[in-house]
Amino acid sequence: MNTAQIKAYAPKARTDFIKAVTERAARFGIHSDTLIDPIEFKGDLAIIGSQPFSRKGGELREKLVGRVKQSGFEMFIRSHAYTWFNRFVAIRYMELHDFLGHGFRVLSNPNGSDIPEILEHAVDVDLPGLDRQKVIELRLVGDKDNELYRMLIIAQCNALHKAMPFLFEKIDNEAELLLPDNLLHSNSPIRKMVQDIDEDLWKEVEIIGWIYQFYISEKKDEVIGKIVKSEDIPAATQLFTPNWIVKYMVQNTLGRMWMATYPQSV
Numbered sequence: 001m002n003t004a005q006i007k008a009y010a011p012k013a014r015t016d017f018i019k020a021v022t023e024r025a026a027r028f029g030i031h032s033d034t035l036i037d038p039i040e041f042k043g044d045l046a047i048i049g050s051q052p053f054s055r056k057g058g059e060l061r062e063k064l065v066g067r068v069k070q071s072g073f074e075m076f077i078r079s080h081a082y083t084w085f086n087r088f089v090a091i092r093y094m095e096l097h098d099f100l101g102h103g104f105r106v107l108s109n110p111n112g113s114d115i116p117e118i119l120e121h122a123v124d125v126d127l128p129g130l131d132r133q134k135v136i137e138l139r140l141v142g143d144k145d146n147e148l149y150r151m152l153i154i155a156q157c158n159a160l161h162k163a164m165p166f167l168f169e170k171i172d173n174e175a176e177l178l179l180p181d182n183l184l185h186s187n188s189p190i191r192k193m194v195q196d197i198d199e200d201l202w203k204e205v206e207i208i209g210w211i212y213q214f215y216i217s218e219k220k221d222e223v224i225g226k227i228v229k230s231e232d233i234p235a236a237t238q239l240f241t242p243n244w245i246v247k248y249m250v251q252n253t254l255g256r257m258w259m260a261t262y263p264q265s266v
Contacts, residue, residue, distance in 0.1 A: 001201065003210050009196040010214035016189045017081040020180035025077065028053070028061045028177055033073045036065055063174040080178045082215075087157060088190050089211055090167060096202045102126060106156050108194045114186065118156070119149050127155040146184055153179065 029037025029048040037049040039058055046058020053061070068076045088107065095105040102125055105117040118125055122135050130151065138148040154176060160168040169175060182188050201207055258265070 001204055001206055001210065003214070005197050005201060006207065006210045007214050007217075009192070010211050011217055013085060013189060013193065014081070014215050016192065017085045017180070018077055020189055021081040021084065021178050022077050024178045024180060025064070027181075028057075028064065030061075030064060030068060030073075033068065036068070057177070060174040060177055064177060067174070080175070083175070084178065084180065085189070085215065086167060088193060089208060090160075090164070091156065092190075092193055093202055093205070093208060096199060100156070101159075106153070107190050114191070115145075115184075116149065118152050119145060119184075122148055122152060125152065125155075127152075127159045129158055130155040146182065149183055150179060153183065 025031070029039070029051075031037075039061065040047045041055060041058060044055050046053045046055050046061070048058065048061060064076075071079070091100075091106050092108075094100050095107060100106065102118075104121050104125060107116055109115060109117045109120070111117075113120070122139050123132075125135070135148065135151065138144040138151070154171050157168045157171050161170045171179075180189060183190055185191065197207075
């Protein structure tokens with residue numbers, strides 16, 4: 001596999017997703033370990049700083065604050081950025097292999113349009129928990145595509161929860177608040193994923209390993225040769241093993257043992 005495009009894309013994607021998640025956290029008044037805007041609940045509203053949110057939004061925001069206090073702001077941001085990045089990588093791979101069930105691409109459009117196919121066919125999409133009436137209302141308004149697309153993304157992630165709960169945690173909790181904004185913009189993290197990596201490269205499942213390898217490459221360079229913190233151990237120690245190396249190792253270890261034991265199996 002030619003990894004040049006992946007090598008160029010993935011480190012920038014890490015920066016982009018960290019930036020996008022940081023901006024979402026700031027929207028809910030979470031700026032650092034020590035700079036967290038106060039919250040006040042008034043009836044059905046939650047006032048964060050001077051901005052009004054729904055009570056549920058305020059309650060979910062407080063859960064995010066709890067996570068920041070537990071893990072620290074930097075680790076909190078990095079973890080959520082990586083989680084959303086992983087989800088979009090998985091969806092991109094599955095949409096190009098027609099694994100999503102409903103038949104529509106979620107991040108791209110086979111016709112080359114910048115409008116994701118699932119958004120064009122929003123009223124035809126059948127996903128568990130998706131409010132069809134709300135979808136129709138937002139579609140008819142005409143200027144609510146970003147809101148509608150967020151709904152579709154969340155519904156798609158929840159639909160994948162049963163198959164891959166380790167990656168697609170059911171999003172009816174605080175994780176939803178950190179889904180990056182402006183996903184339809186030309187410079188959004190997912191638009192770059194679609195534009196910067198040719199579709200042909202997604203034919204091989206190895207691409208997922210290579211994307212991860214290059215995603216953590218800059219962090220690996222930062223920690224190598226230093227005292228490694230526990231949260232940096234993956235970046236310092238994990239290395240993707242391409243398929244040909246795995247085959248070579250198996251053939252020259254287990255393969256040799258098998259041939260020595262069962263020479264007639266040739």
